[in-house]
Amino acid sequence: MTRAALNDRLLAFGSPLALFLLWELAAKAGWIDTRFFPAPSAILVRMWALSASGELWVNLQASLWRLFAGFIVGGIPALVLGIAAGLSRPVRIAIDPLVSATYPIPKSAVFPLILLIFGLGEASKIVMVAMGVFYPVLINAQAGVANIDRIYMDVAKNFRASRWQLFRTVAIPGALPPILAGVKLGLGMGLILIAIAEMIGADSGIGYMIWNAWQILSVETMYVGLVVIALIGFALSLVTDELEKFLVPWKRARG
């Protein structure tokens, strides 16, 4: 590792650590109100307790499952529709107005309606995540395909690629980098929506845990919920980065 890289690492890990230390100090010294800002050590202790009792794991598992199911339910149709719209003018013309009209509606505002339609069970939560994932993946897949250099389509045509072969050898790989960016955005949106949905209409999940903690004024547990959501977001971005390295090896820096 070079000196500069080492410095970057120190800075990246050092700055949050310094913040936590300052926070801890401020809480211990009574400079901040620990009813609202409990000391990081207190949050860690609560986290340990929740994890030992199994409560944390049950809720984490519920949220992750909904996130995963919603990702599949929303992501796959978005991928197919987006690529089709990128390749075919009629499909694009048919879906563009629908997408433009429904995209700006805040998904959280639709939740009561979703609850009405899909009930209090798992389905309503999964649909919420699916809606969050759907739009960024669709929009990026469509733009990704539309932006593929025309010459690659000409090559496929000249070498007699069938529709399916064009899809597989040009459209998908050519649009993959923006699609993966869409997946990242979609997962982030899904995480936001699942937390909201679990606060209102669920009896499990990290969102539920936070809401429940508010009702019983257990501030440390609320913070544990926030930390866990942050960690999920961080882990998801690590996973998608690795996925990108694996799926898009041709984008790596010149070797």
Next chain:
Amino acid sequence: MRAAELQLSVALDAATSLEAAAPPPPKIRVERLVKRFGTFAAVDGISVDIAPGEFFVIVGPSGCGKTTLLRILAGLEEPTSGTIAIAPNDAGRPTNSMVFQGDSIFPWMSVYDNAAYGLAMRRRSKAEIAERVRPLLETTGLWRFRDRYPHQLSGGMRQRVSICRAFANDPDILLMDEPFSALDEQNKMLLHQELLRIWEETKKTVVFITHSVDEAVTLSDRIMVMTAHPGRSKAILDNPFGRPRDVVALRGDPVYGAFVFRIWEYLREEVRAAKLQEQEEGEA
């Protein structure tokens, strides 16, 4: 020597059958071909017959419609009017494969997969693909780099991959759009020799675009000089050099300079005209 043999065999055939003496039907027949983009005429009434197995070279100033003509031959562009007819080939082989101008190999495929693309699209077996692709990658010096991605190659190497991709597909007609323009002189010389060797073996019909008069003389059977915009055929010249050719020895021949000069005479005013058009466009 070869020509003499050919004449003899033609004479023998003529003795047995009258039809055999007639010139072979053209592989490609282009008639009064016009291509307009809006009101802009890119190709303006080109007619030419290209014989089976002929190496046909097109030279012309840039922007004169060479690429457009080739894309119409490849079926990538519809003519505005006029026709092209391509004689059908023996079963199974693709009609044409194109070496596109500029970068056209897929950034997301390895060198090997790029070269194998046409065969893979035709669902050939792995063994057959390897059998065709490997020797081509070897003669173009790319075999060592077969697992690399295009961004790891030089421009000249990428262009060679594109040439391999077209050759591996084993088409009836090769359409080559300035395929060697990104290569340095030494590599160009090697590939000229290699191209001629493969062409003499396979007897493919080649339509080859270049802006290099030397390249045109080195490779061609006939050369079409195109006019500046709108693109018309200004002259079609027979190449005086026979086959097989040594691409280096050729240049020492006194006929070489005279022929190059002749082409330049045709080309000179067209290049000037193209320059003037460019300036006018710049001022407009």
